[in-house]
Amino acid sequence: MSIEVYLTPPDAVAQALSDGIATFNRSAIPDLEPNEDEVRFHVVASNEMGQVVGGLRGTCYWNTLHIELLWLSEDARGSGIGAQLVERAETLAREQGCELALVETTSWQAKPFYEKSGYELMATLEGRPRGHASHYLRKSLVPPSR
Known part of the structure; x- marks a missing residue:
């Protein structure tokens, strides 16, 4: 061995x-x-000059959207572009048959943003990275039945 x-x-x-x-x-x-x-994709926001001001990298597999990263330039933050990127990713995920979305974010990043977007905290891992925390959130992509 x-x-x-x-x-x-x-x-x-x-x-x-x-x-x-x-x-x-x-x-x-x-x-x-x-x-x-598995479907890997990027949703990208560009300004009028064609410069990338933000984007999302995601993967769809096992009926789940995995948001791997979301970044916005300083100028784009607070403008609603982040919500539009997430909505576009969720739309693509539904088209791919996804019923659930998962995201990990850290204590200095975007937990309140994801919660405002309908994501629910599942777990927090303290000390990852040292002195901070990682938050794991989920959202159902299935419309509620009436």
Whole structure:
């Protein structure tokens, strides 16, 4: 038995790990969305001069939108652009069959913004990073039934 640490694993090693977990997941849940169906995307806001003033990077998989990052330039903050970016991402996610949205934000970032956008705090991890906290929020993308 040999245990190795790779900062950049050989392609064959990375593929073996991906294939292994995918096979395991399919054996547990045969109709689980395959990894190949993952949709990665960016929603970008640009000003009149074509300069990027903000954007969101997200992924849709396993019926879930994962907001990986949201950034706005100083000038764009407080203008409603952030809410528009999130709304566009959520619309795309619904089109992809997502029913849930998840986001992680830190204590100095955007927790109040996400809460204002309908996200609910699930958990807080204190001390990540040291001296701060990471907040994990969720939002249902399924319209309430009437």
